[in-house]
Amino acid sequence: MKLTLSVKQLGKKQALLQDTIIDLAISSTTITLQELIELIVSNQVALFEQKSFEWDDLDTIHLPKENYLPMLIDTGKVGFGALYNHNVIDVERAKETAILAFQDGLFTVFYGDDEIESLTSTLDLTMNKPFTFLRLTFLTGSYW
Numbered sequence: 001m002k003l004t005l006s007v008k009q010l011g012k013k014q015a016l017l018q019d020t021i022i023d024l025a026i027s028s029t030t031i032t033l034q035e036l037i038e039l040i041v042s043n044q045v046a047l048f049e050q051k052s053f054e055w056d057d058l059d060t061i062h063l064p065k066e067n068y069l070p071m072l073i074d075t076g077k078v079g080f081g082a083l084y085n086h087n088v089i090d091v092e093r094a095k096e097t098a099i100l101a102f103q104d105g106l107f108t109v110f111y112g113d114d115e116i117e118s119l120t121s122t123l124d125l126t127m128n129k130p131f132t133f134l135r136l137t138f139l140t141g142s143y144w
Contacts (some may be wrong), residue, residue: 001026004130005040011136019130021106029126034119036131037102038095072088105133 001024007017024039031039038126101107102119112129 001029001125003125006130006132007134007135008132016135026125030122030124032119033102033116033121033123034099036123037098037109037119041095041098042091045091045094049087105136107133111135 002021003024005017005020005022006015007020008015022040022043024043026039099119102109110132111123112127116123
């Protein structure tokens with residue numbers, strides 16, 4: 001099933017991900033928020049592992065690609081597309097971390113215009129609304 005996701009952060013003008021369509025292997029049209037988060041984490045880990053390069057493919061020249069300037073304009077981030085992290089990702093631990101982050105209030109999830117407040121909330125995917133993950137930030141300051 002294809003789902004539309006956006007990832008936003010408070011205080012930022014542009015979304016980190018805007019209307020990204022991902023294809024998840026979902027057998028039912030109703031799903032809980034916890035299952036959805038776990039499926040998205042599994043999907044993103046699989047995509048990251050596909051992007052990872054082998055040790056033999058190491059780019060020692062670090063030349064920018066042809067689409068380097070449009071990438072800078074879109075993201076505002078300088079990078080050469082190389083992944084330097086060769087660690088193997090533990091999918092189950094990543095799922096647990098994402099669930100804990102939701103429980104701790106580090107991000108919130110909206111389905112259309114409705115905020116999902118509980119991991120056990122059931123979502124009807126036939127309505128085909130976009131999901132928005134809003135990354136929350138802590139306020140800084142002192143009490144004295």
